[in-house]
Amino acid sequence: MSEHVATYDSASESELNYLTNGWSWKSWLLTTDHKRIAILYLISITIFFLLGGAFAGAIRLELLTPQGDLLEAQTYNKMFTMHGVIMIFFFLIPSVPATLGNFLIPIMVGAKDLAFPKINLLSWYLYIAGGVLGLFAAVSGGVDTGWTFYTPYSSTYSNTAVIATAMGAFVAGFSSILTGLNFIVTIHKMRAPGLTWSRLPLFVWAHYATSLIQLLGTPVVAITLVLMMLERAFHIGFFDPALGGDPVLFQHLFWFYSHPAVYIMILPGMGVISEVVTCFSRKSVFGYPFVAGSSLAIAILSFFVWGHHMFVAGQSTYASLVFSLLSFAVAVPSAVKVFNWMATMYKGSVSWETPMLYAMGFIGLFTIGGVTGVMCATMGIDLHIHDTYFIVAHFHYVMVGGMVMAFLAGVHFWWPKMTGKMYNDTWGRIAAGLVFIGFNLTFFPQFILGWLGMPRRYHAYPEEFQSLHVLSTAGASVLGVGYLIPMVYLVYSVFKGPKVTEPSPFGAKGLEWTIPCPPPTENFFAPPVVKEPVYAYAEAHEENTLV
Amino acid sequence: MQTELHAENHIASTKMYVTVFLALIVGTVLTYQVWKINLGLLSVMISLGIAVCKATLVIRYFMHVKWSHILSKMALAGAVLFLAIMLVLMSMDYVSRGWQPPSMPWDHHQVLNN
Amino acid sequence: MSDHAVALDSHDEKHVAHQFFSAQQQYESGNLGMWLFLATEVMFFGGMFATYTIYRIWYPDAFRIASSATNVFLGAVNTVVLIVSSLTMALAVQSAQLGKQKRLVAMIVLTMIFGSIFLGVKAVEYTHKWQEGHVPGPYFHWDQAEGGREVQILFCLYFAMTGMHAVHMIVGLGIMAWLLVTAMKGRYGPKYYNPVEISGLYWHFVDIVWIFLFPLLYLIER
Numbered sequence: 023m024s025e026h027v028a029t030y031d032s033a034s035e036s037e038l039n040y041l042t043n044g045w046s047w048k049s050w051l052l053t054t055d056h057k058r059i060a061i062l063y064l065i066s067i068t069i070f071f072l073l074g075g076a077f078a079g080a081i082r083l084e085l086l087t088p089q090g091d092l093l094e095a096q097t098y099n100k101m102f103t104m105h106g107v108i109m110i111f112f113f114l115i116p117s118v119p120a121t122l123g124n125f126l127i128p129i130m131v132g133a134k135d136l137a138f139p140k141i142n143l144l145s146w147y148l149y150i151a152g153g154v155l156g157l158f159a160a161v162s163g164g165v166d167t168g169w170t171f172y173t174p175y176s177s178t179y180s181n182t183a184v185i186a187t188a189m190g191a192f193v194a195g196f197s198s199i200l201t202g203l204n205f206i207v208t209i210h211k212m213r214a215p216g217l218t219w220s221r222l223p224l225f226v227w228a229h230y231a232t233s234l235i236q237l238l239g240t241p242v243v244a245i246t247l248v249l250m251m252l253e254r255a256f257h258i259g260f261f262d263p264a265l266g267g268d269p270v271l272f273q274h275l276f277w278f279y280s281h282p283a284v285y286i287m288i289l290p291g292m293g294v295i296s297e298v299v300t301c302f303s304r305k306s307v308f309g310y311p312f313v314a315g316s317s318l319a320i321a322i323l324s325f326f327v328w329g330h331h332m333f334v335a336g337q338s339t340y341a342s343l344v345f346s347l348l349s350f351a352v353a354v355p356s357a358v359k360v361f362n363w364m365a366t367m368y369k370g371s372v373s374w375e376t377p378m379l380y381a382m383g384f385i386g387l388f389t390i391g392g393v394t395g396v397m398c399a400t401m402g403i404d405l406h407i408h409d410t411y412f413i414v415a416h417f418h419y420v421m422v423g424g425m426v427m428a429f430l431a432g433v434h435f436w437w438p439k440m441t442g443k444m445y446n447d448t449w450g451r452i453a454a455g456l457v458f459i460g461f462n463l464t465f466f467p468q469f470i471l472g473w474l475g476m477p478r479r480y481h482a483y484p485e486e487f488q489s490l491h492v493l494s495t496a497g498a499s500v501l502g503v504g505y506l507i508p509m510v511y512l513v514y515s516v517f518k519g520p521k522v523t524e525p526s527p528f529g530a531k532g533l534e535w536t537i538p539c540p541p542p543t544e545n546f547f548a549p550p551v552v553k554e555p556v557y558a559y560a561e562a563h564e565e566n567t568l569v
Numbered sequence: 570m571q572t573e574l575h576a577e578n579h580i581a582s583t584k585m586y587v588t589v590f591l592a593l594i595v596g597t598v599l600t601y602q603v604w605k606i607n608l609g610l611l612s613v614m615i616s617l618g619i620a621v622c623k624a625t626l627v628i629r630y631f632m633h634v635k636w637s638h639i640l641s642k643m644a645l646a647g648a649v650l651f652l653a654i655m656l657v658l659m660s661m662d663y664v665s666r667g668w669q670p671p672s673m674p675w676d677h678h679q680v681l682n683n
Numbered sequence: 684m685s686d687h688a689v690a691l692d693s694h695d696e697k698h699v700a701h702q703f704f705s706a707q708q709q710y711e712s713g714n715l716g717m718w719l720f721l722a723t724e725v726m727f728f729g730g731m732f733a734t735y736t737i738y739r740i741w742y743p744d745a746f747r748i749a750s751s752a753t754n755v756f757l758g759a760v761n762t763v764v765l766i767v768s769s770l771t772m773a774l775a776v777q778s779a780q781l782g783k784q785k786r787l788v789a790m791i792v793l794t795m796i797f798g799s800i801f802l803g804v805k806a807v808e809y810t811h812k813w814q815e816g817h818v819p820g821p822y823f824h825w826d827q828a829e830g831g832r833e834v835q836i837l838f839c840l841y842f843a844m845t846g847m848h849a850v851h852m853i854v855g856l857g858i859m860a861w862l863l864v865t866a867m868k869g870r871y872g873p874k875y876y877n878p879v880e881i882s883g884l885y886w887h888f889v890d891i892v893w894i895f896l897f898p899l900l901y902l903i904e905r
Binding site: 032055210238271278325326329337338339341344345 | 647648651654655659661662676
Binding site for chain 2: 713714715718719720722723725727729731733736737740741755759762763766767769770771773774777780782858880883884887888890891894895897898899902903904
């Protein structure tokens with residue numbers, strides 16, 4: 023701790039930033055600096071993203087032909103399970119909160135660090151431990167239950183590494199809980215003077231809502247996985263029909279977390295989009311209280327809707343009816359956000375740098391994903407499309423079209439802040455275009471496939487579906503290239519990119535844009551005091567037009 | 570600049586702690602007696618009621634919620650609220666699982682057509 | 684807070700970590716952090732309580748019959764033991780607040796002793812269950828004529844819930860051991876007692892879980 027204070031004090035070392043403050047392995051692996059931990063997360067989730075992407079590639083290759091010629095049925099089951107487990111537990115859930123959130127939240131609230139820096143480091147180690155368990159499961163035979171671990175298949179019949187995988191998800195869950203806990207305490211207790219709740223950036227609001235879900239939802243899936251693992255390890259029965267148990271109860275407990283978890287995966291992305299859209303429209307966000315409040319509304323409503331995953335699982339029709347109606351309600355705050363982003367851009371001076379392109383992709387694709395989500399939550403339609411590729415397409419539009427787009431928007435937006443280097447914007451725009459085209463080419467045919475009756479989780483299919491599957495696989499390769507290009511030019515920019523000298527290269531507002539790129543270890547040279555409202559672009563814009 | 574702890578961080582007296590402790594013991598004995606009398610469903614209600622009272626005592630006095638910041642109360646209330654949401658929505662399924670759909674005029678009509 | 688120099692001065696204050704501006708801010712953050720953690724714990728145990736509720740409503744007879752195998756006397760003794768440990772824990776916090784160093788150490792030791800007694804009694808109960816074949820799984824056997832296959836569900840829940848509670852007790856004892864070592868070094872006093880207080884919050888929470896487990900698992904109507 024004392025060394026931080028030393029760098030903070032001495033003017034001679036003021037050129038040191040958090041990246042150059044120490045070069046040893048220890049200074050990275052035992053760091054309590056939220057910015058370094060964010061970088062550690064960024065590297066680790068990228069590795070898991072590539073791994074999950076490799077499994078997705080195998081799935082798409084197998085589906086190129088109607089016969090099961092590349093993978094056996096059993097191998098295919100393992101491929102989609104590990105794709106799901108890795109992408110959800112080890113990429114999507116920590117994607118924005120643990121990287122951008124970790125990096126930015128203390129800076130956005132004007133603090134030197136999160137409230138509990140050591141717990142923040144612990145949460146990264148828990149994430150890595152969970153990831154190692156997941157990888158161990160992958161190499162020791164894989165797992166074939168689907169990422170949902172439904173009993174009794176997972177607890178009784180599957181012959182794969184269920185316990186190791188579930189344990190990995192369990193441990194990673196605690197990492198997620200600790201991150202959420204840290205954020206809530208930091209946002210409540212460590213805001214700079216003058217930074218009232220109505221001046222908080224929407225990114226912070228979104229993370230506050232996300233953290234609430236992480237705190238209240240994650241422990242439920244933790245205990246559910248524990249019960250499932252106990253059932254499997256000791257041949258006892260909590261959900262075992264042979265003892266009078268109810269497998270649907272497992273689904274209730276599982277989805278009580280896992281539906282809100284969908285919002286853990288999308289809310290931080292919405293926070294990113296709010297920042298990007300305001301910056302590149304040079305306007306304050308339209309209806310700030312509604313955008314901020316809708317984050318909280320989404321977080322709370324998300325706990326009322328889980329039953330829509332179980333319409334055909336033996337849940338009572340009457341309960342399904344209620345869950346269906348409640349699910350429609352959650353669409354309202356999501357729509358509020360989309361409309362307010364649109365209204366923010368209206369009459370703004372919009373420019374189309376890379377982050378804004380990704381943000382536009384997000385808004386379009388998330389809207390499609392959200393509206394089809396309402397379709398899926400309609401009981402009559404769900405009977406037809408349940409467990410088909412329609413569902414697969416729906417949640418990929420939200421998760422990949424939504425969250426991965428938002429993640430890339432955020433990484434590009436704050437890249438100069440995090441690294442102090444600027445990437446090549448032309449390449450950025452090309453990649454953003456490729457990702458958008460590749461994504462739609464991959465997943466739009468899946469809506470049609472699902473509507474025509476192609477069930478999910480099959481490695482072979484009737485021949486009439488082949489043309490749509492070929493389209494989808496072709497799109498996946500475009501999408502893959504689209505994802506690889508940013509990795510190349512972003513890494514290149516770290517070593518060869520032009521240095522960013524001004525604090526705010528995009529002209530964005532907010533505390534994080536008042537400090538150097540990259541920030542010093544203690545973030546601020548003097549404790550900041552906030553004097554202007556959030557997103558004060560209008561004032562700056564007015565000055566410019568007057569001149 | 571406030572470097573000292575606020576004076577309002579309450580320090581309770583030993584006497585109060587012992588009183589609360591005795592109340593908790595009385596509650597435990599009471600629970601046991603109610604179980605022995607065996608009032609059926611009523612004794613379940615009573616023993617859970619006593620448990621809630623005991624938990625409230627521990628939370629209010631031992632855990633200092635009576636004197637603590639509103640956020641502690643909100644964290645606690647939030648957890649209880651979301652637990653209640655889970656229980657209510659889950660039992661909604663279990664209660665209504667056996668229900669048959671009410672017969673509608675058009676149901677009859679359909680049968681005739683078949 | 685507006686004055687830069689003053690803000691830096693607070694770092695000289697012992698015990699105030701570098702990210703905080705004041706002891707009060709650190710105190711409030713630590714407290715809120717523990718309360719949020721306890722909220723997650725409520726949900727963690729809540730999953731099991733929900734499972735319990737559903738099955739108890741489904742199989743009231745099986746639960747009634749199965750609960751005759753629990754040892755109400757030992758359960759009641761453990762309830763009292765845990766309440767006593769909660770009292771000593773609360774007094775430990777008070778001792779730290781008042782700066783009574785010796786009393787603080789004594790109270791932490793007492794809390795650890797009562798915590799260990801609880802675990803000892805629990806071990807005795809588990810041993811009885813093992814001997815009677817009431818541990819669920821392939822070797823489970825139920826020699827009473829009454830009660831169907833559902834009887835085993837209560838024992839599954841009994842072991843899961845009390846077992847998870849016992850794990851929390853063991854963690855609590857670990858925290859107490861750490862607290863004891865640091866308290867003996869004289870780290871806590873009226874200016875800095877946050878670790879004692881938030882460890883106390885955890886300990887009381889574990890006590891509250893047991894307050895509900897006792898009537899739910901042992902005192903099912905006869």
